[in-house]
Amino acid sequence: KQEVTQIPAALSVPEGENLVLNCSFTDSAIYNLQWFRQDPGKGLTSLLLIQSSQREQTSGRLNASLDKSSGRSTLYIAASQPGDSATYLCAVPGGGADGLTFGKGTHLIIQP
Amino acid sequence: NAGVMQNPRHLVRRRGQEARLRCSPMKGHSHVYWYRQLPEEGLKFMVYLQKENIIDESGMPKERFSAEFPKEGPSILRIQQVVRGDSAAYFCASSTTAAYEQYFGPGTRLTVT
Numbered sequence: 001k002q003e004v005t006q007i008p009a010a011l012s013v014p015e016g017e018n019l020v021l022n023c024s025f026t027d028s029a030i031y032n033l034q035w036f037r038q039d040p041g042k043g044l045t046s047l048l049l050i051q052s053s054q055r056e057q058t059s060g061r062l063n064a065s066l067d068k069s070s071g072r073s074t075l076y077i078a079a080s081q082p083g084d085s086a087t088y089l090c091a092v093p094g095g096g097a098d099g100l101t102f103g104k105g106t107h108l109i110i111q112p
Numbered sequence: 113n114a115g116v117m118q119n120p121r122h123l124v125r126r127r128g129q130e131a132r133l134r135c136s137p138m139k140g141h142s143h144v145y146w147y148r149q150l151p152e153e154g155l156k157f158m159v160y161l162q163k164e165n166i167i168d169e170s171g172m173p174k175e176r177f178s179a180e181f182p183k184e185g186p187s188i189l190r191i192q193q194v195v196r197g198d199s200a201a202y203f204c205a206s207s208t209t210a211a212y213e214q215y216f217g218p219g220t221r222l223t224v225t
Contacts, residue, residue, distance in 0.1 A: 099170075
C-alpha cells in the first residue's frame with residue numbers, strides 16, 4: 001500500500017527566502033509524481049508533474065526533483081512571496097488503479 | 113478551454129437525504145476520478161471512471177455511495193441516506209489518459225445537518 005509523507009507539516013518564513021518542501025513515498029514503482037497547491041476552501045492547482053524518467057521539472061520559481069529509487073521528491077521555491085502562502089500537496093499513483101495517494105501537505109506561510 | 117467543473121459548490125443536506133454531486137471533465141478528457149477530503153484529513157481516492165465504465169472503486173464505501181459517468185453528460189457521485197460523517201469536500205479530477213496529469217475541479221462542500 002502506497003503511503004506518502006510530507007515534511008514539514010507547517011512552515012513559516014519571511015518573504016524573499018528560498019525554501020524546500022519534502023515528500024517521501026513507500027512504493028517506488030511509480031510512473032509520475034505531482035505537486036499541487038491548495039488555497040483555503042479552494043480546489044487543487046497542479047504545479048508540476050514529473051514523469052518517472054525525469055529527475056527535475058521547473059516552472060518559474062518552482063523546481064521539483066524526483067529520486068525514485070530512494071522514494072523522495074523535493075519542491076524548491078525560490079524568492080518566496082506572500083502569494084505563495086498555501087498548502088502544498090505531493091501525490092503519486094497508488095490510491096487505486098490510477099487514483100492518486102496524497103500526503104497530508106505542508107502548510108506554508110510567507111510573512112510579508 | 114474550461115477547466116473541470118463541479119456543481120453545486122456547496123450542498124446542505126439533512127441526515128437521511130440523498131446528495132448528488134456533478135462533475136464535468138475538461139474538454140477532451142475521458143478519465144474521471146473522485147476524491148474526498150474530510151476535515152483535518154488528507155485527500156483520499158474514491159473511484160476512477162471512464163465513459164460508461166467504473167474502472168476502480170476500491171476507495172469508495174461499499175454502502176450508500178455510487179458513481180457513474182454516462183456516455184452523455186457529467187459524472188455523478190451519489191450518496192444515499194447521508195450521515196453527518198459524510199460532511200466533507202468532494203473533488204473531481206480528470207485526465208486525458210490513465211497515466212497522465214490530473215486536473216482538479218473546485219470541489220463540492222457537502223454539509224450534513
